Amino acid sequence: MATVTPKGRPVSVATWYLIEEHGRLMLCMNADRARLKHLQSNGYVALTVLVADDFGTHISLQGHVVSIKSDEGLADMDRLSRHFLGRDYPAKDSPLVTVHVAIDRWFGWSGGRPLQY
Secondary structure, X not given: OEEEOOOOOEEEOOOOOEEOOOOOEEEEXXXXXXXXXXXXXXXXXXXXXXXXXXXXXXXEEEEEEEEEEEOHHHHHHHHHHHHXXXXXXXXXXXXXXXXXXXXXXXXXXXXXXXXXX
16 A cells, blocks of 8 residues: 655555445554545545566556544454454554545456456
8 A cells, every 4th residue: 555655755565355235445553553544635546456477467546534433342453354354353452543545546467468447
């Protein structure tokens, strides 16, 4: 995921994500992360997802933050952890936040051809 610092510098980090039923991107992060501060000052996000066994297939999206809230009981992080690891998130001692992002635009590539919107 990529964010923009208050000084305009782009920053990217690997992250877990889910596309929820309503089409919004869900991200979770520690409450003290720099990227959270970036999102609070400039709510734009970019994310690129690669297919694990086919580097040429990917989707890239751009969006904007629609909500930032405390992840009470780490319910959202547990959902992410179950998706990526198959089990609940093991570290329960750090406060986490959930960020929902509305997807403004996306582009994909697969089999040498662009994916259709």
